[in-house]
């Protein structure tokens with residue numbers, strides 16, 4: 570059996586950020602990775618995807634963006650390269666092509682069983698990703714035969730789909746970006762819209778994420794917000810990274826010709842049924858955007874920034890009236906359904922009693938009830954930005970301090 574002080578599971582940016590912080594404290598560790606470094610960026614992203622965070626936000630412990638386009642947005646392959654370079658630069662002790670099959674508590678730590686070997690470690694950090702597997706509704710089982718279904722993890726480009734219309738289910742970042750791309754490829758695209766987070770790309774002349782960063786919104790802490798479970802369930806922001814910094818929201822999609830419908834509520838006898846809540850969920854998203862802009866304006870007034878454009882409010886989301894409530898999937902108008910309905914972690918390899926009744930790991934800012942077992946990279950783990958690349962540095966530093974105290978005490 571191999572021995573180390575800490576096993577980190579996963580060599581995405583979170584595992585590598587953790588590795589860098591552990592190395593800084595001279596904590597012996599390995600990073601076990603089932604594929605190559607940045608596996609998810611290499612294997613699970615569609616061709617045209619760009620980060621929705623600007624380049625200057627690609628900050629990791631000991632690393633800041635050095636290119637000549639701080640306001641641009643990296644492609645998925647550039648992101649994979651950046652993470653790979655970071656692993657090299659930090660000399661992270663990554664063991665690639667090593668899948669962790671199980672982790673279970675044993676005397677003085679954990680037994681980590683991989684498909685290659687066994688490790689004993691006093692502490693384990695799961696950095697295996699919050700977006701490991703698609704959340705697909707049970708409705709997938711009643712989709713009429715002959716319709717192709719896939720998730721954004723499997724989607725690559727419009728050319729890979731059968732000819733014909735595509736129903737995109739879900740209007741968060743992935744859903745709106747894929748719906749736009751498919752529409753531009755000449756296909757009819759209905760977009761089923763549930764709860765969503767509306768964002769303009771720029772506000773008062775600056776990237777909206779610049780504002781959220783500067784005003785401290787992204788730094789809001791998990792133990793200081795009123796409804797943490799809800800905040801952890803929030804879908805991704807409706808944003809896209811393009812050279813012209815365009816806003817992609819329901820209004821712009823509608824103007825292009827994408828057909829907005831409500832949340833997909835059922836499929837009965839081959840007919841898709843949409844909820845009548847489209848106007849309500851859109852008003853709610855407009856309201857929340859207004860509140861965010863209020864926060865930003867209040868902060869800007871206090872910060873007395875020079876040369877800013879004046880405050881602005883965006884037109885309410887226009888929804889079709891009456892909204893379409895059904896779509897007959899038997900007519901073959903729709904040949905493909907894309908489930909852009911979210912992603913979830915896969916922690917099934919954790920053989921430790923820390924799961925709640927819904928199968929979610931219970932944790933306090935990444936610290937589980939099993940001493941020496943930590944999580945990083947989960948939604949709102951310690952801050953609003955915990956799942957963003959920019960969120961890893963602060964979370965990894967705090968978890969490392971906790972882990973160090975655990976090692977000292979045991």
Ligand SMILES: Cc1cc2nc3c(=O)[nH]c(=O)nc-3n(C[C@H](O)[C@H](O)[C@H](O)COP(=O)(O)OP(=O)(O)OC[C@H]3O[C@@H](n4cnc5c(N)ncnc54)[C@H](O)[C@@H]3O)c2cc1C
Nearest residue numbers: 579581582583603608609620621622669697698946957958
């Ligand atoms: C479509 C999409 C777009 C995104 N865009 C942005 C963006 O613009 N800006 C931003 O900041 N963030 C973005 N994110 C969020 C986030 O930065 C990424 O999801 C990021 O990949 C998460 O990093 P991570 O290190 O937590 O997990 P991952 O990158 O998923 O890394 C986890 C690693 O663990 C490995 N692993 C999993 N299970 C095991 C196991 N049992 N044994 C060994 N290895 C294992 C995986 O192979 C993987 O390499 C996006 C996410 C998605 C899904």
